[in-house]
Amino acid sequence: MNENVTAPLRARAEIDLAALKANVRSLRAHAPGAAFMAVVKADAYGHGMLPVARAAKAAGAEWIGTATPEEALALRAAGVEGRIMCWLWVPGGPWREAVEAGLDLSVSGMWALREVVAAARESGRTARIQLKADTGLGRNGCLPADWPELVRESLAAQRAGHVTVTGLWSHFACADEPGHPATAAQLAAFREMVGYAEGEGITPEVRHIANSPGTLTLPETHFDLVRPGIAMYGISPSPELGTPEDFGLRPVMTLKASLALVKHAPGGLGVSYGHHYVTPGPTTLGLVPLGYADGIPRHASGTGPVLIGGKRRTVAGRVAMDQFVVDLGGDEPAVGDEAVLFGPGDRGEPTAEDWAAASGTIAYEIVTRIGSRVPRVYVDEGGA
Numbered sequence: 570m571n572e573n574v575t576a577p578l579r580a581r582a583e584i585d586l587a588a589l590k591a592n593v594r595s596l597r598a599h600a601p602g603a604a605f606m607a608v609v610k611a612d613a614y615g616h617g618m619l620p621v622a623r624a625a626k627a628a629g630a631e632w633i634g635t636a637t638p639e640e641a642l643a644l645r646a647a648g649v650e651g652r653i654m655c656w657l658w659v660p661g662g663p664w665r666e667a668v669e670a671g672l673d674l675s676v677s678g679m680w681a682l683r684e685v686v687a688a689a690r691e692s693g694r695t696a697r698i699q700l701k702a703d704t705g706l707g708r709n710g711c712l713p714a715d716w717p718e719l720v721r722e723s724l725a726a727q728r729a730g731h732v733t734v735t736g737l738w739s740h741f742a743c744a745d746e747p748g749h750p751a752t753a754a755q756l757a758a759f760r761e762m763v764g765y766a767e768g769e770g771i772t773p774e775v776r777h778i779a780n781s782p783g784t785l786t787l788p789e790t791h792f793d794l795v796r797p798g799i800a801m802y803g804i805s806p807s808p809e810l811g812t813p814e815d816f817g818l819r820p821v822m823t824l825k826a827s828l829a830l831v832k833h834a835p836g837g838l839g840v841s842y843g844h845h846y847v848t849p850g851p852t853t854l855g856l857v858p859l860g861y862a863d864g865i866p867r868h869a870s871g872t873g874p875v876l877i878g879g880k881r882r883t884v885a886g887r888v889a890m891d892q893f894v895v896d897l898g899g900d901e902p903a904v905g906d907e908a909v910l911f912g913p914g915d916r917g918e919p920t921a922e923d924w925a926a927a928s929g930t931i932a933y934e935i936v937t938r939i940g941s942r943v944p945r946v947y948v949d950e951g952g953a
């Protein structure tokens with residue numbers, strides 16, 4: 570890591586942009602025939618939307634993807650050029666601003682088509698829309714029964730000059746589970762729905778369905794564009810599929826804090842709220858100034874792993890709002906010494922995946938939930 574960065578005293582999330590760029594290149598090599606959409610929703614899974622979007626573009630991403638239009642508009646306002654797509658709309662959303670910003674807007678149903686056409690009329694612009702098919706995720710998207718109407722009305726709006734249908738797309742439910750039959754079924758449904766729309770006269774620039782597991786493990790899902798999120802941040806979509814190294818990926822976020830207190834404690838001392846940890850004998854305790862307000866899962870009480878002074882320690886007792894304690898087993902690191910909660914894992918520190926296992930969730934949630942009180946510090950070893 571580049572140690573020239575000014576280290577905020579309490580805690581920081583170091584974001585290794587060189588690793589991010591290398592991950593983009595690695596993912597592109599997995600899908601050489603497809604365009605690349607860098608998914609930066611939810612503040613780039615906690616890594617910081619704008620620096621990540623810029624780094625991904627520098628590494629060759631042609632498209633940027635967000636969930637909400639507000640995220641996409643913020644990128645545009647910050648000067649990010651080129652194609653930006655957003656997909657999570659509600660009635661009354663900022664359609665007109667989005668049309669005027671030249672975003673690609675996902676349309677999952679007739680209500681959305683009506684709103685985008687109205688916005689296009691008002692602004693005197695042609696909106697770029699991408700029709701989303703629900704091929705079996707059962708979440709957002711247009712189900713096969715409603716597809717003919719959406720296709721027909723989109724074509725009518727296109728003929729009237731209000732919209733251009735730039736894409737046909739969908740999203741997987743179970744691509745992270747090798748061999749899950751839903752994936753093949755979704756792929757077949759996608760081919761059929763795309764075939765229908767093209768048969769009716771839609772000529773999409775891009776057809777796409779692949780998320781990270783699709784990009785990494787299912788070449789038949791790549792079509793014209795891939796949309797990896799978690800893998801770009803160097804995290805495997807599922808431990809079942811493989812480790813980040815198996816895929817040529819490196820975790821981008823390292824979460825660190827400075828020890829706020831180190832003290833000798835007698836045996837029998839109840840530690841933190843509820844006294845769920847009691848020191849088994851005389852020992853030393855270290856106070857880590859991060860808590861659930863910072864996104865440390867309270868479910869990691871008694872289980873979360875931390876590297877301090879070259880040794881793995883475990884959260885002792887409950888994670889509180891702002892802090893937690895570790896039993897240092899008699900060691901006496903200095904106050905202010907570094908506690909590494911997670912990172913790439915090759916310097917003895919735990920990984921986000923370890924925290925996910927310790928708290929009964931997925932690594933996606935571990936990185937994404939790191940709160941705004943933790944400064945992101947960008948490091949870029951450059952040319953790596």
Ligand SMILES: *Cc1c(COP(=O)(O)O)cnc(C)c1O
Nearest residue numbers: 608740780781796797798799800
């Ligand atoms: C979040 C998201 C992705 C990226 O998913 P990963 O599993 O993180 O690769 C792709 N497409 C859509 C529609 C998404 O919401």
